[in-house]
Structures are given as C-alpha cells and as structure tokens.
Amino acid sequence: MEQFVVRSAVASSDRPTLKFLGDHRAPGFPGVLAILEGRLSGFRTSGSWPAPDDFLWTCSYDGGSFELSDDWGGLFILPLSAAERVLDEVSEALVASGSFERTTEND
Numbered sequence: 230m231e232q233f234v235v236r237s238a239v240a241s242s243d244r245p246t247l248k249f250l251g252d253h254r255a256p257g258f259p260g261v262l263a264i265l266e267g268r269l270s271g272f273r274t275s276g277s278w279p280a281p282d283d284f285l286w287t288c289s290y291d292g293g294s295f296e297l298s299d300d301w302g303g304l305f306i307l308p309l310s311a312a313e314r315v316l317d318e319v320s321e322a323l324v325a326s327g328s329f330e331r332t333t334e335n336d
Contacts, residue, residue, distance in 0.1 A: 231259060233323060234334040235316050245312050246305050247319060250334070253304035259328035261297065261304065262286065268322035292318050 232250040252258065266272045269290035274297075276286045284299040293311035298304070308315040323329040 230327075231329050232332045233320070233329055234332055235320060236334075238312075244308055245316055246307055247316055248334070249304040249329075250332070253299065259326070261323075262288075264326045264328065265290075265319065265322055268325060269318065290318075295319070 234248050234250060236246050236248060238245045249261070253261075262274060265288065266274070269292070271291040272288065273290070274286050274288045276284065283301070286297040287309075288295050288297055293315040294309040295315050296307045296309060298307060306316070306319055320331055324331060
C-alpha cells in the first residue's frame with residue numbers, strides 16, 4: 230500500500246499540500262488521476278505540455294480545485310480553492326480506493 234502525508238501551511242503565503250511518499254514513477258504505482266476521477270463528483274482535468282521531467286494538471290470537481298504536480302521532487306496535490314475541504318475529500322478518496330493510506334512524515 231502506498232502512503233501520503235498532508236502538510237499544513239507553514240506561513241500565511243503558503244498553502245497546505247498533500248505529498249505522496251515513495252517512488253510515484255515506479256511501475257505499479259496507483260494511477261492517482263484515475264482514482265480521483267472515479268471518486269470525486271464532477272471531476273475534470275486539463276494538463277500542461279510537459280517539460281522534460283515536470284507535469285502539471287489542473288483539476289476541479291464539485292468541491293473545489295487543485296493542481297497535481299509531478300516533478301523530480303515528488304508527486305503533490307496543491308489546493309487552489311477550498312484548501313481544507315479539497316485535502317479532506319481527496320484524502321478520503323485515496324484511502325477509500327484501498328491503494329493509499331494517510332500517514333505522518335518524520336522530518
């Protein structure tokens with residue numbers, strides 16, 4: 230089972246984020262977009278043209294919007310609106326899929 234952690238905003242200009250732990254580019258890593266599309270009502274997404282190692286999707290659903298950022302540093306969900314609600318509902322969808330569990334990160 231894969232893991233993720235939700236990080237609180239650390240300054241007024243920061244926003245809370247969801248970070249996937251482990252190697253998100255490894256074979257067999259669950260398809261995050263497919264999971265969210267199947268579990269969030271009204272899910273829509275559009276992607277940017279990828280840079281050599283970076284991909285960015287803008288996603289929205291009935292509860293809010295977020296970016297899914299896939300780069301050399303990891304895979305992240307960055308809320309654009311209704312941050313707490315988005316992170317709660319995305320977390321619930323990921324856990325309900327049976328492919329992920331929420332954990333805490335030891336920094």
